[in-house]
Amino acid sequence: MKTLIIAELSAGKELRNSTLAAISFAATAAQLAGGSYDILVLGSEPQQAAETLAKFGAHEVLVSADPSFEHPLAEVFAPTVSEVGKEYQLLVATASSFGKDLMPRVAARLDAAYAGDCAAVTSASDQLVYKRPMFAGNAFGDCTLSTPIQVATVRQSEVEAAKETDSQSPIRQVAKSPDSPAAQRVEFVALDAVKSERPELTDARVIVSGGRALKDKFFDVLEPLADQLGAALGASRAAVDAGYCPGDFQVGQTGKIVAPELYFAVGISGAIQHIAGMKGSKVIVAINKDPDAPIFQLSDYGLVADLFDAVPELVSALKAG
Ligand SMILES: Cc1cc2nc3c(=O)[nH]c(=O)nc-3n(C[C@H](O)[C@H](O)[C@H](O)COP(=O)(O)OP(=O)(O)OC[C@H]3O[C@@H](n4cnc5c(N)ncnc54)[C@H](O)[C@@H]3O)c2cc1C
Known part of the structure; x- marks a missing residue:
């Protein structure tokens, strides 16, 4: 089984720690199903993030650099992610605003079943089993997906962040896919972010x-x-x-x-x-x-x-x- 992780960058260049949850989830899935994982990095200046990601045990790190990838617009990212992703059996991102926005769109483009906000992955009868929260996290249910390509997002708080290894994955450039009609209809206007010296809420100790x-x-x-x-x-x-x-x-x-x-x-x-x-x-x-x-x-x-x-x-x- 081939797994693809979609990395998350801020401002199109800096790697976000949220990506590490998706890596660790995908590594577990790859181990259970027998296979390897690659990491796809889309950004306006993604090279440094790709070099960092090359230390996380991936078979390959795939990089697509384009000015339109500076801001995480799902409509703009989805054509490239699904074009690259069609060679894989499992696509994984973290269930941040970025992942929750992008991955259902990618799943629809690939006719893939989708398991959102997964807390864990196990296997049974040669199938991956996704553990998902229900009723606002008061209960968990196990689900399996039956499509040839599967898409999952990972709840960051439930999965230990992946750690750097001694490995050095090769980095390969991939082309940006042509914009879809949906991508042509969206435009980035502004990011109204609260500036703070404090740690990011989802990363804070x-x-x-x-x-x-x-x-x-x-x-x-x-x-x-x-x-x-x-x-x-x-x-x-x-x-x-x-x-x-x-x-x-x-x-x-x-x-x-x-x-x-x-x-x-x-x-x-x-x-x-x-x-x-x-x-x-x-x-x-x-x-x-x-x-x-x-x-x-x-x-x-x-x-x-x-x-x-x-x-x-x-x-x-x-x-x-
Ligand atoms: C669909 C839906 C989604 C929701 N999503 C969220 C969500 O994501 N996050 C969320 O937080 N809520 C959410 N809520 C709202 C949630 O139900 C509660 O209304 C909310 O969490 C209450 O916030 P609170 O505890 O600050 O206020 P309150 O319930 O009013 O509690 C205030 C507390 O402060 C204590 N207190 C008062 N004065 C003092 C004092 N001087 N010193 C010490 N203690 C004091 C009181 O004893 C009380 O326990 C959602 C509700 C719905 C219906």
Whole structure:
């Protein structure tokens, strides 16, 4: 079986860590089914990313460089990914916004069945079995796909990132495929990204998340704690909807799925939709003034306290210690 991983770059050149989850998933699939994996890198200046990816055990790293690949527009990427991908039996990307946007389109072009947001891959009766979350991650189901080409995206928080090896894969250039009518109809207008010195939420080792209780003191209270811990800031949907912080802070079913080593839930009740996005965290600390808040059922450490007292005290203790 031949597997193709679609790498994710930012600004068309820098490799995103999210790609490493797809590599590790594809390596497992290739091992189970017996075969190798290649990595496809599309970008405006993808060479350096390709050189980095050459250290991850791939049979080959395929590179397609074109100015139109600077921004991740699924309509623009899909023709090349599906043209290259038709030589493979399995195509894999991480279930980031990029992967979730691109891969269903690629699957449709290849008449391939699609397993989205997979948490693991195993095998049974000579078939790959994809483990997928259902009901906002409260249950998992196993599925098999029956088409000659299969397409899967991988939930980053459930899969250990691939590590560099001593290998050095050959790098081969591939041509960009002609634009489809859909590609001709889309245009990149602007990226309105929040600039931050903090780690990316989905890559962070520590996350400090705040809920509705923070009100307009969201940043005043949480930033000093995040600074002490070198953490990314996250939030519940209630905090986002109330305008206390930007939308890309949202963790949960309809936000980002995270699995840091340490997750602080500050003034967050622990609604099922929030938990769906962070329950894979290794250690969970909850601060809430309601001892019956559902978040305490999940947390490793719980503090029943008013957050406006507890968080500044914690910051002082961290500074002192
Ligand atoms: C389809 C759908 C999708 C959704 N997706 C998401 C999602 O992706 N992410 C998400 O988070 N939510 C999501 N929600 C919303 C979710 O159901 C909850 O409404 C939301 O998570 C609640 O946010 P919260 O915990 O901040 O607010 P609340 O539920 O209002 O909880 C606030 C908490 O703060 C505590 N508190 C108040 N004052 C203090 C204080 N001074 N000190 C300490 N504690 C205090 C309270 O005891 C309470 O537990 C979704 C809902 C739906 C229907």
